[in-house]
Amino acid sequence: MKALICIGHVPDTTSKIKFTDNDTKFDTTDIKYIIGPYEELALTRLLDLRDAGTDMHITTVTVGTQETEPTIRKALAMGADDAVRVNAEASDNLFIAKQIAEVFKNGDYDIIITGKESIDYNGGQLEGMIAEFLNLPSVSGASKFDIEGDKILLEQEIEGGTLKLEASFPFVVSAGKGFCPEPEPRIPNMRGIMTARKKPLQVVEPVAKEAVTEIIKYHLPEPKPACKMIDPDNVEELVRLLHEEAKVI
Amino acid sequence: MAILIYTQNYDGKFKKSVFELVTYGVAVAKELGTKVTAVTTGKPDTEILKELGKYGAEKVISITNEELNDFSAQAYAYATEQVAKKINADLIIFGNNPYGRAIAPRLSVKLNAGLAAGVTALPSSVSPFTVKKRVFSGKAFADVVIKSETKIITLNQNSYKVEENPVDITIEEFSAEIPEGAYAVKPVEIVKSSGKMSVTDAEILVSGGRGLKGPENWGMIEEMAEILGAGTSCSRPVSDLDWRPHEEHVGQTGKVVAPNLYIAIGISGAIQHLAGVNGSKVMVVINTDPEAPFFEAADYGIIGDAFEVVPKLNEAFKKFKAEN
Structure with missing residues (x-):
């Protein structure tokens, strides 16, 4: 089986977010980049399945400039076999999805896996868009993922319960919490890092697709007034404030 | 148009x-x-x-x-x-x-x-x-x-x-025209959950963290939720430790919620947790550690031991509900 997994290059979850150029650009100063947490979860699951005996070739795909290559190399060091980078700035989602659909068409992949959402632009749109470009079935935010022969067994949390699903290849899925049941972080060792340097990383140019969305300005949340401290021996005061001042009870 | x-x-x-x-x-x-x-x-x-x-x-x-x-x-x-x-x-x-x-x-x-x-x-x-x-x-x-x-x-x-x-x-x-092949993903079974309020629908959430020390201490959290007609949620370590079910995990990699009132008990307020709850209208935090980062994000705070504060607060909420 050949899997194509989308690897996002996103600011570390603990990053302090700032903007420059009159709040029109994300300030990348001092930002440490990581593989998107949901994509890392998905990759970990694929590697676990492979370790357990599923025959699998894992290719990563990233839409991004050369700056994303250390993140891609990290995915290779974790155990992916090779990588494709579409050499373009990742901004508009339809543009990104179109690029990934093209990469899929140009290889003989059986499945595309994305994270449930990126933690920077929080779109959560890629898997549906890619699937639609390719006219393939998809499941978003799968909370369980198994492969049994030519079948994919999935679970998805829905209103009031869990939905168990069955799909066949080719297929598109986005990984939510639970996708990898007991994720052991795969911290690349020295050998992994050395081998990753030699693994193929193919750079392709993007296909044309007009951007239909554009971010024109960023805002930080309004600073909150200082927390009102309440004496632990006077909890009635909290009840009064929640009722009279905050009006939430 | x-x-x-x-x-x-x-x-x-x-x-x-x-x-x-x-x-x-x-x-x-x-x-x-x-x-x-x-x-x-x-x-x-x-x-x-x-x-x-x-x-x-x-x-x-x-x-x-x-x-x-x-x-x-x-x-x-x-x-x-x-x-x-x-x-x-x-x-x-x-x-x-x-x-x-x-x-x-x-x-x-x-x-x-x-x-x-x-x-x-x-x-x-x-x-x-x-x-x-x-x-x-x-x-x-x-x-x-x-x-x-x-x-x-x-x-x-x-x-x-x-x-x-x-x-x-x-x-x-x-009547829509649905082409064949649009049902390639087959539903096998629906497993109904406990029927409790889902965390994303709750207007008030009472949330517990590792500060509560163990799943056996959730009684007072559930009691508060019941008094307030609220849902219950938890932080990531709590769901990772299986103290609470995964569907209760709120935070960056769990569910993102925006209730009117979020009451965090024994949760320090790591940036990843706050990312999942910072859309809440009003946040209350109860924590023993005055340095807990949650106090910077919250609207109301009590520095104190949850095991002492929460039972008292439950009594106060009960009294309030009886009078209002």
Whole structure:
């Protein structure tokens, strides 16, 4: 089986977010980049399945400039076999999805896996868009993922319960919490890092697709007034404030 | 000019989040000088459909296809596309929930429509069409311009105040053409959950963290939730340790919630946790550690031992509820 997994290059979850150029650009100063947490979860699951005996070739795909290559190399060091980078700035989602659909068409992949959402632009749109470009079935935010022969067994949390699903290849899925049941972080060792340097990383140019969305300005949340401290021996005061001042009870 | 609102019903009933979408859509329609049409599936009763009129929808299109009783993103996208074209929709609004997240991206490709996901407010401008959306997991917001002729947005839950605005509503039945192959993903089984309030629907959440020391100490959390008519949630370590079920985990990698009131007990407030709850209107934190980062984000705080403070607070809430 050949899997194509989308690897996002996103600011570390603990990053302090700032903007420059009159709040029109994300300030990348001092930002440490990581593989998107949901994509890392998905990759970990694929590697676990492979370790357990599923025959699998894992290719990563990233839409991004050369700056994303250390993140891609990290995915290779974790155990992916090779990588494709579409050499373009990742901004508009339809543009990104179109690029990934093209990469899929140009290889003989059986499945595309994305994270449930990126933690920077929080779109959560890629898997549906890619699937639609390719006219393939998809499941978003799968909370369980198994492969049994030519079948994919999935679970998805829905209103009031869990939905168990069955799909066949080719297929598109986005990984939510639970996708990898007991994720052991795969911290690349020295050998992994050395081998990753030699693994193929193919750079392709993007296909044309007009951007239909554009971010024109960023805002930080309004600073909150200082927390009102309440004496632990006077909890009635909290009840009064929640009722009279905050009006939430 | 027309606005289409995707209104999901659960077992033939609408939830408050749907009325929020309709109220929001009506406000946008006023700005654009147009009207709101709702679309739904599964043939809910006429009386139920009429509820949408109470919030200002002038028409609801009820898609009658029985195959849509099972969810398939592909099939739903086909059906929604046909309705959108039928009414010439130039703005389509979904809730930012599992249905919206599954259908909206596909519709975006079908209609070459720009999609802004996780919108939190009314458009700041209708030309160019500009909306505010959540980015960096709630650490910031962005103004996004959608340039395409047809536009799609998904609205974050609890972003807009539900208001009644009664109008006469027309109900129209519609049979969509669903191509074969749109049901390639087969539902096998639905495992119903405990029937408790879901964390994303709760208007008040009582949330517990590792400070509670063990699952056996959740009685007082559940008691508070019961007194307040609230849901219960938890931090990541608590769900990782299996003290509480995974569906209660709120935070960056769990569920993102925006209740009116979030009460955090024994949760330090790591940045990843705050990313999942910073949309809450009011936050209360109870923690022994005065240096806990949650105190910087919260509106009200009590420095104290949860095992002493929570039982007292439960008594105070009980007294308040009895008097109000």
